[in-house]
Amino acid sequence: MAGVTSTWTEPANTPVALLLLGRGTDPASERGVDCPGELPAPSDPDLVARAEAAKAALGDRVFVLGHHYQRDEVIRFADVTGDSFKLAQQAAARPEAEFIVFCGVHFMAESADILTKPSQRVILPDLAAGCSMADMAVLGQVETAWEHFEDLGIAGDIVPVTYMNSSADIKGFVGRNNGVVCTSSNAKRALTWSFEQGSKVFFLPDQHLGRNTAVLEMGFDLDDCVLYDPHKPQGGLTAEQLRNARMILWRGHCSVHGRFTLDSVREVRERVPGVNVLVHPECRHDVVRAADHVGSTEYIIKALEAAEPGSAWAVGTELNLVRRLALAHPDKQIMFLDRTVCYCSTMNRIDLPHLVWALEELVAGRVPNVITVDEKTAHEARIALDQMLALP
Numbered sequence: 014m015a016g017v018t019s020t021w022t023e024p025a026n027t028p029v030a031l032l033l034l035g036r037g038t039d040p041a042s043e044r045g046v047d048c049p050g051e052l053p054a055p056s057d058p059d060l061v062a063r064a065e066a067a068k069a070a071l072g073d074r075v076f077v078l079g080h081h082y083q084r085d086e087v088i089r090f091a092d093v094t095g096d097s098f099k100l101a102q103q104a105a106a107r108p109e110a111e112f113i114v115f116c117g118v119h120f121m122a123e124s125a126d127i128l129t130k131p132s133q134r135v136i137l138p139d140l141a142a143g144c145s146m147a148d149m150a151v152l153g154q155v156e157t158a159w160e161h162f163e164d165l166g167i168a169g170d171i172v173p174v175t176y177m178n179s180s181a182d183i184k185g186f187v188g189r190n191n192g193v194v195c196t197s198s199n200a201k202r203a204l205t206w207s208f209e210q211g212s213k214v215f216f217l218p219d220q221h222l223g224r225n226t227a228v229l230e231m232g233f234d235l236d237d238c239v240l241y242d243p244h245k246p247q248g249g250l251t252a253e254q255l256r257n258a259r260m261i262l263w264r265g266h267c268s269v270h271g272r273f274t275l276d277s278v279r280e281v282r283e284r285v286p287g288v289n290v291l292v293h294p295e296c297r298h299d300v301v302r303a304a305d306h307v308g309s310t311e312y313i314i315k316a317l318e319a320a321e322p323g324s325a326w327a328v329g330t331e332l333n334l335v336r337r338l339a340l341a342h343p344d345k346q347i348m349f350l351d352r353t354v355c356y357c358s359t360m361n362r363i364d365l366p367h368l369v370w371a372l373e374e375l376v377a378g379r380v381p382n383v384i385t386v387d388e389k390t391a392h393e394a395r396i397a398l399d400q401m402l403a404l405p
Contacts (some may be wrong), residue, residue, distance in 0.1 A: 112380070290304040
């Protein structure tokens with residue numbers, strides 16, 4: 014907008030934030046820091062030109078997907094931007110694209126591989142781009158929990174539901190046990206359907222989305238929800254607790270959204286009178302209760318697009334997206350809910366050097382970092398995904 018200056022204020026950096034930005038590495042704790050082959054230097058002044066040239070050379074053979082939480086330097090080369098499931102669907106709608114370069118995280122690339130044709134290959138520019146939430150639900154642990162439910166005689170009453178932010182093998186587990194996948198946009202519909210099939214739901218892997226949906230959107234009590242901790246015997250729950258529960262929540266969470274606290278909400282309200290607090294449902298229950306508006310990433314984007322000029326908004330979601338929205342809407346005061354940096358560390362692993370490396374490898378006839386889901390897992394996961402698409 015001409016003549017309007019953005020009100021965006023950058024949150025303070027911390028040593029950890031600088032590491033997450035790629036300005037340092039920690040080989041002792043990070044997986045896949047180095048790519049096979051020669052990764053371009055971040056200081057290379059020709060990176061943008063190299064990415065443009067490689068993408069042009071590949072033409073329609075390549076389709077680049079960019080998740081909302083990616084850095085701007087990567088988003089500028091995306092053919093489509095969106096959330097994880099939308100991007101996987103977009104990939105499936107491009108059967109002519111031989112290569113799908115997914116600038117997101119591992120479980121998203123898996124979903125794209127499940128939905129695309131066998132002839133298409135899905136590429137993740139950095140294999141370290143995982144998801145801490147998805148990693149919190151390991152198949153062996155989930156199967157152990159299910160066996161415990163069977164021993165108690167309650168498994169027949171339970172419908173498993175997994176958030177899209179889960180690995181392909183967890184989606185496969187849900188599919189073969191007659192459950193459904195959900196997104197943050199359709200979680201209520203998925204739970205409504207599930208409670209028509211059984212009296213209990215086993216919700217994976219994000220406890221906060223499951224609790225917030227059940228309590229705030231469906232009228233459940235907090236006492237209807239129990240938290241299953243895979244690191245404790247029998248999940249840390251008694252047989253009576255499991256028999257009485259309606260929602261059995263897996264102990265998992267988003268490392269980004271879990272950072273926001275009730276103090277963050279109180280502080281911004283004191284600092285900015287009249288501010289609208291807008292958060293993602295992956296945030297903690299007390300934060301969501303204290304917010305003015307709650308919704309998925311797409312909901313957040315649309316809410317800010319429709320907001321009145323001059324209005325003030327404190328947004329509780331990933332920083333790259335909040336910054337992008339603030340710069341896109343300079344007529345509104347859009348700020349980050351927390352006063353310090355909060356990046357998705359694994360999303361930030363995909364930077365311009367990794368994208369350039371992946372594209373130039375394809376130009377050279379080498380296909381790097383292919384993400385492949387085995388046929389059996391893909392079939393079972395597709396059952397759960399199809400059930401989501403069939404939700405009323």
